[in-house]
Amino acid sequence: AQSVSQHNHHVILSEAASLELGCNYSYGGTVNLFWYVQYPGQHLQLLLKYFSGDPLVKGIKGFEAEFIKSKFSFNLRKPSVQWSDTAEYFCAVNRGSFQKLVFGTGTRLLVSP
Amino acid sequence: GAGVSQSPSNKVTEKGKDVELRCDPISGHTALYWYRQSLGQGLEFLIYFQGNSAPDKSGLPSDRFSAERTGGSVSTLTIQRTQQEDSAVYLCASSPTSRGLVSYNEQFFGPGTRLTVL
Numbered sequence: 001a002q003s004v005s006q007h008n009h010h011v012i013l014s015e016a017a018s019l020e021l022g023c024n025y026s027y028g029g030t031v032n033l034f035w036y037v038q039y040p041g042q043h044l045q046l047l048l049k050y051f052s053g054d055p056l057v058k059g060i061k062g063f064e065a066e067f068i069k070s071k072f073s074f075n076l077r078k079p080s081v082q083w084s085d086t087a088e089y090f091c092a093v094n095r096g097s098f099q100k101l102v103f104g105t106g107t108r109l110l111v112s113p
Numbered sequence: 114g115a116g117v118s119q120s121p122s123n124k125v126t127e128k129g130k131d132v133e134l135r136c137d138p139i140s141g142h143t144a145l146y147w148y149r150q151s152l153g154q155g156l157e158f159l160i161y162f163q164g165n166s167a168p169d170k171s172g173l174p175s176d177r178f179s180a181e182r183t184g185g186s187v188s189t190l191t192i193q194r195t196q197q198e199d200s201a202v203y204l205c206a207s208s209p210t211s212r213g214l215v216s217y218n219e220q221f222f223g224p225g226t227r228l229t230v231l
Contacts, residue, residue, distance in 0.1 A: 042224075
């Protein structure tokens with residue numbers, strides 16, 4: 001079965017530190033890849049997505065992610081985090097011909113001022 | 114409205130009662146999804162509606178769960194004979210997808226309904 005792994009469950013950083021959150025998926029065919037963010041008290045919002053083309057995708061709020069097909073990975077990065085980035089981050093995958101999203105377990109990021 | 118809306122925002126019920134959760138998708142979106150977010154299980158797909166096609170019910174955890182989508186718009190998720198393990202946040206999402214372009218559209222999520230079964 002298709003699965004998504006996020007290895008970091010909790011991450012604590014100071015402001016201005018660099019961030020990298022890991023995401024690996026198990027499906028070997030064509031996939032679409034997403035990172036969603038859930039700020040405290042708010043609903044899920046899309047940070048960025050990859051469908052095809054340039055494997056380095058840029059999203060909102062300075063986030064980017066790199067799709068490495070050989071590693072089945074789609075890691076999220078930000079060079080300098082802010083306190084306002086405190087949130088839970090979810091990696092998600094769907095197959096080319098299906099719409100349902102398979103989510104990772106999420107990573108809770110706490111950025112201390 | 115501009116986004117996906119869900120009602121109620123919170124629902125507390127007693128074990129064994131039936132509950133109905135409502136989702137209003139973004140106007141014009143043809144696809145609608147239900148997910149469940151619970152401690153220990155993360156975000157799980159429940160059911161998916163796409164236009165007039167038969168829904169994908171592969172994620173429903175038991176036959177106590179059902180969903181309808183009337184007129185291609187509003188959807189209702191019904192849980193019969195609720196159990197304590199049904200306690201979770203139920204999320205609805207919609208997408209402007211269509212046949213042939215299914216890979217290229219994101220899902221927009223609503224705020225969820227927090228269900229507590231006592």
